[in-house]
Amino acid sequence: MTLRTRGPRQRRVKRSLLAALTVGIVLAGCTVSGPDDDDGRGGDDRRDDQVSSAPAGSVLAVKIDNVRPARPQTGIEAADIVYAEQVEGGLSRLMAVYATKFPETVGPVRSARESDLELLRQFDEPTLAFSGAQGKLLPLIDRAPLRAETPQDAIDAYSRADDRPAPHNLYLRPEKLLDSPPGTEALTTGFRYGPAPDGGSPEASRTVRYPAARFTFTWSDDRRGWLVSMDGAPTITTDDTRVAPATVVVQHVTVRESQFRDFLGNNTPYTETVGSGRAEILRDGRAFEANWERATPTDGTTFTAPDGKALNFAEGQVWVVYARA
Numbered sequence: 001m002t003l004r005t006r007g008p009r010q011r012r013v014k015r016s017l018l019a020a021l022t023v024g025i026v027l028a029g030c031t032v033s034g035p036d037d038d039d040g041r042g043g044d045d046r047r048d049d050q051v052s053s054a055p056a057g058s059v060l061a062v063k064i065d066n067v068r069p070a071r072p073q074t075g076i077e078a079a080d081i082v083y084a085e086q087v088e089g090g091l092s093r094l095m096a097v098y099a100t101k102f103p104e105t106v107g108p109v110r111s112a113r114e115s116d117l118e119l120l121r122q123f124d125e126p127t128l129a130f131s132g133a134q135g136k137l138l139p140l141i142d143r144a145p146l147r148a149e150t151p152q153d154a155i156d157a158y159s160r161a162d163d164r165p166a167p168h169n170l171y172l173r174p175e176k177l178l179d180s181p182p183g184t185e186a187l188t189t190g191f192r193y194g195p196a197p198d199g200g201s202p203e204a205s206r207t208v209r210y211p212a213a214r215f216t217f218t219w220s221d222d223r224r225g226w227l228v229s230m231d232g233a234p235t236i237t238t239d240d241t242r243v244a245p246a247t248v249v250v251q252h253v254t255v256r257e258s259q260f261r262d263f264l265g266n267n268t269p270y271t272e273t274v275g276s277g278r279a280e281i282l283r284d285g286r287a288f289e290a291n292w293e294r295a296t297p298t299d300g301t302t303f304t305a306p307d308g309k310a311l312n313f314a315e316g317q318v319w320v321v322y323a324r325a
Contacts (some may be wrong), residue, residue: 057182058147059123060174063116063130064094065108066213068231070168074238075103077317080187082245084321085115085271086255090211092230095119097126098174099186107171109158112137114258115271117144121297122188129157129172134268136259149177190300194312197305200286208250208321215321217248219285225316226282246316248282249303251292252325271322278325279303283314 059080064073066084076082079096087093095116096106112130114137120126127147141148151158157176161169206226207216217226225244228235235243254277258270276293281303290311294301303311 057124057186059126059182059186060098060102060178061116061120061123061126061128062096062098062106062172062174063110063112063128064096064106065110065168066092066094066230067168069164070108070110071230071233072236072238073108074171075106076235077237077241077243078103079317080184081189082317082319083119084208084215084319085113086210086213086269086322086324087113088268090213092210092213092215097123097187099182100184102174102178102181104175105171105173108164108168109170109172110167112141113268113270114140115269115273117141117146118297119271119273120144120146122190122294122300123186124188127177129174129177131167131170188300190294190302191318192303192310192312193315196284196286196314197288197309197311199305200288203282203285203287206248206250206280206282206287208323217245217282217319219282220244221285224284224314226319228319244317245319246283246314247318249313249318249320250280250282250323251301251320252277252279253322255322255324273301273322274299281311281313 064070064076066073073094076094076096078098078101080099081097083095083097084092085095093110093113098106106129109129109131112128112133116128117140120128125145125147127149128141129149132150133141149157151170154177157173159171159173160166161171163169203219205216205218207214214231216229216232218229220227223242223244225246226248228243228245237243254272254275255269256272258268274294274297276291279290279292281288281290288311289306290303291306292301292303305311
């Protein structure tokens with residue numbers, strides 16, 4: 001994998017007027033009101049004098065908008081892993097992780113959250129693509145061991161579509177950030193893949209509810225996967241692909257208040273992904289009770305059966321939905 005290279009970045013106050021105007025055009029339309037607006041209204045006040053780089057073998061993680069005006073989404077069917085988390089107002093947001101292949105386009109891209117930094121520590125300096133973040137969170141992103149790429153960092157990698165309103169129209173071209181995907185060895189998640197374990201219970205459908213959002217996964221023998229629906233509507237991408245992961249993990253975690261609020265005063269939930277708890281693993285039309293454990297932020301997450309044996313996932317895409325414990 002070869003990283004796209006750029007010259008050293010200087011502080012924004014020293015940038016030329018032309019560069020500032022270009023950024024302004026790219027970010028036009030980010031300021032909107034409503035419960036699903038970006039923290040900090042999509043802005044990015046990160047320091048520009050720090051040149052970030054990612055080693056060969058780092059994954060690409062992209063924050064994906066998941067409110068109704070953002071659908072249908074683009075490129076999520078190509079992700080190796082899709083994480084779903086609760087955000088302000090009881091809504092949901094996705095983070096798609098790419099290691100084995102890149103779609104041509106991914107989006108709509110939205111803002112980062114504090115929880116993302118802990119979740120991404122399991123990877124070796126991943127590239128995180130996002131539209132911005134709450135102003136007080138940006139220094140934490142600067143210090144995190146990741147390569148942060150916003151529209152201000154990589155102007156040519158992002159574009160806005162004209163067929164839907166901002167801020168639900170920002171898209172990323174992954175090949176503008178990384179020349180090629182790093183491969184499966186970069187997926188240091190702790191997940192195990194292989195034959196289905198013994199036991200389990202037949203499962204036709206499972207729904208996970210947030211205060212203002214819900215995910216439903218319905219088993220399809222034809223697809224050998226779980227057909228995804230969000231808020232009651234089938235999840236079909238812009239290229240008319242019905243999303244159907246081979247494995248769905250319902251991971252019960254602590255969701256607490258963070259130190260951050262959006263511009264409307266709504267607290268940003270913090271999803272704790274380090275620790276232990278219970279989970280359900282859905283694969284092959286069956287549900288398996290499990291325990292999960294992640295001892296430190298740099299560890300992956302292990303899933304074991306009640307008897308302590310490791311639980312295998314089915315080969316293919318994995319969705320991890322964080323549910324309140």
